[in-house]
Amino acid sequence: MAAEQTVLVPQLSGHADGRAREPADAPVWRPPRAAGLVLAFGLLAVVGMLSIAVGANHLPLSDVWRVLWHDDRSETAVIVHDLRVPRTLVGLVAGVGLGVGGALAQALTRNALADPGILGVNLGASAAVVAAVSFLGVTTPAGYVWFAMAGAAVAASAVYVLGATGRAAVAPERLVVAGAAFSAVLGAFTYGVAFLDHQTFDRLRFWDVGSLAGAGSSQLGALAPFAGVGLAVAFAIAGPLNAMALGDDAGHGLGVGLVRTRALGVLAIALLCGTATAAAGPITFVGLAVPHVARTICGPDQRWVIAYSAVLAPVLLLAADVLGRVVIAPAELEVGVVTAFVGAPVFIVLCRRARLGRL
């Protein structure tokens, strides 16, 4: 989170300069983007507090507030500090990772259908988890975390090497096709192994849904720095990505190092989405939908799309998690299920109402 705050500041001030130079009769009026972002941050704070206050145990709000600041090791304090706060932080880190990773994936491939999964991240993580469970006998969710992270990184690198390097002309579509090809092979491996080994399938089906209550919280301290670095890289390449949106040749002409930007982009996606997938399982819809919503609000400028995605994605994820806790309490719905059920109708309505934000 610290990284996010520090990186956002220059973006906000940069915007004030940019708007001063805009002609008075700009063709499309949009609400001030900085104000919208502040509003989104407010929303995130509210949802974050809800996530700490609401759960299967009905704790009085005043008690929650008190023990949040004074950990007196009472039952309430244990629930808040050992269960709800870590879970909220997992949602925050995973949300930032998925939202920003999705925005980067769509910008790099210039494809509105791209999500982090398109670079093989999700299925790379799944394949590594299945291999760890089936061949190495890893059984605790905390043990999956590093396998998932490594699988995501290896898959993203392989997709990058195949799709974006070499002598043939590099095109964003190549990255998409390479990602689809690798995902298919990794999916075949994952589900083939799971089909032959029923014990592994039994574990995979629960990991596959995506949940904030599982592995991530114990490993969060170790995982968060990866996401922080990824976020910093994302903001660093936002400007070059804007230039590349005009096409490779135009971007090159404007002085963008195409190879470097693409490599950094894939690195950032691997770090962000690898962290998110390791912490919360393969959640697919957030990374795809949130950047679309962000573009509808703030227009195609990648610096703003990334900032909005970084705030709105955890809002969606945490709100879905809170809803999943209360809707069939005392049982829980996994966050991956609720995210899709809450997010998809909103997304469909937005697609019908709004003029779709262009890439």
Added chain:
Amino acid sequence: MASVAGLPAGGTARVGPAAVGAAAGGLAPRGWVLRDRADRLSLRVDGRSVAVCGALLAVLAAVCVATMITGEYAVSPREVFDSLRGQGSAGTDFVVVTLRLPRLLTGLMVGAALAVSGAIFQTMTANPLGSPDIIGFTAGSATGAVVVILVLHGTVYETSLGAVAGGVVTAVAIYLLSFRRGVAGPRLILVGIGAAAMLTALNSYLITRATLGDAITAQTWLLGSLNRRGWDEVRPLAVAVAVLLPAAACYGRRMSMLTMGGDTAKALGVPVERSRLALLAVGAALASCATAAAGPIGFVALAAPQLARHLARSPGAALLPTALLGALLVASSDLAAQRAFAPTQLPVGVATNAVGGIYLVWLLSRQRRGL
């Protein structure tokens, strides 16, 4: 490059009757044009497409023969031929006519149907990722079937009915939700993705709440499997494919004009919205019939149109090579899935993903070295 990436070249093609099949950049049509004397009928024959189709047919025939004669119970080609003519022994009749032939036919038809459906959706959405598995049509069929398996505990036949019902309901819902003064490509895709996300989440939820045995049954179905497919599955599928594939071929010409954009197509005399609706209906029906017969076999609808376009070097979707390639992909994958870990039979969907994915990786790595 562009052929693999699936970029429609139609946007820059010259406007006019000859532009329909013309290569990008306004070149004259490739191949030979056959006309009758009065110039009322004409047919353009592209040499490369003919060669590609011939080669695909030859490989397909080889795979079919291999499927029929190998396995736990080896049968010689002559015995297969006798059985097919109805003059074989009871043992070979059972193996050839009751077990292997319906499975092979189901695979061929499912492959062709999925591939053509993929070509239709990819062309309509002008996006290489716009295949029915990604934009929700297959997910609807899958949800229908999973509900029948896990909630209603239905039979195999009822599962197929559930798949068809789920697919049709989803297709209608996606069409209506994305209709707003016409169905534009991007909105159709995004609404479809939203629907797919919800349906997939529902499937995952049902699978986590089921007993392990039921969950494995559902998961096997979700991977796509041709195990134990008999003549009861072949007949309805054959009727559907016999109606839908010619319909797709009829609309193929309009489809290539639609890739030039709605306005250009309208100027060329294509009833745009009616053609889109008809193509969507045919594509969705093909996808849901194929899914009902064999489950949502992955990657065929995504990869077959791309590979066919690459092989035939055609600018738009070439439906005949696409259909042949889809059939070949499923038939050869099923052969591999049956034999690789025998006696355990892998679901064919695992093999289509592996075979198609590895082939695509190989293709990309060849291009990478600049060959």
